[in-house]
Amino acid sequence: MDTEQTTIKAIVRTLDGKFANVEVEHGGCGRCHEDGGCGGQQLTQMFCSGQKTYRVENVIGADIGDRVTIAIAAGSVSRTANFAYILPLTVTIAGAALGSFFGGDLSAMIGAGVGLAIAFLYVIARSHGKTGNLTERPHIISRS
Incomplete structure (x- = not known):
């Protein structure tokens, strides 16, 4: 194609x-x-x-x-930029919202940090793959 x-x-x-x-x-x-x-x-x-x-x-x-x-x-450049920037931002916000739902501000900060770490690890894994x-x-x- x-x-x-x-x-x-x-x-x-x-x-x-x-x-x-x-x-x-x-x-x-x-x-x-x-x-x-x-x-x-x-x-x-x-x-x-x-x-x-x-x-x-x-x-x-x-x-x-x-x-x-x-x-x-x-x-492909704009798709890659969206993947590298939008995905971590979205997962960070989702982690913060989920953490806030279960336990307030401290949980929201922990959820945001965990979400950001997971998103970055995913982006790194995908960028090193073929x-x-x-x-x-x-x-x-x-x-x-």
């Missing part, structure tokens, strides 16, 4: 097994103002003014210094 992909140009700076560390000229995919864009470029430019280097899968065997095209499924398909992860699709 073909999915729409977003691409960006980069230069391979270092290699690490089946991965490459690439440097892009602009932070993000450049689709901030389009449908499906997450707007992350404006946020990263506020906090990061230096070079933008990312670790991506090197499925074509690019070498150091190669100009390459990186692809990722359209919308979940999703290749197009959901940034990868090199061609030499430019």
Whole structure:
């Protein structure tokens, strides 16, 4: 099944097994103002003014210094951001509400802490797994 992909140009700076560390000229995919864009470029430019280097899968065997095209499924960045931020926030609030229901303020704080810890452990476990398909992860699709 073909999915729409977003691409960006980069230069391979270092290699690490089946991965490459690439440097892009602009932070993000450049689709901030389009449908499906997450707007992350404006946020990263506020906090990061230096070079933008990312670790991506090197499925074509690019070498150091190669100009390459990186692809990722359209919308996967916003889905990942929602997963990493919204899930822990929601579970933290649910833990606080559940704790408050059973025992007041102290229980609410404990419930919030437990909920946050569980959510972070889940996010970490999912991020280290080989979940999703290749197009959901940034990868090199061609030499430019």
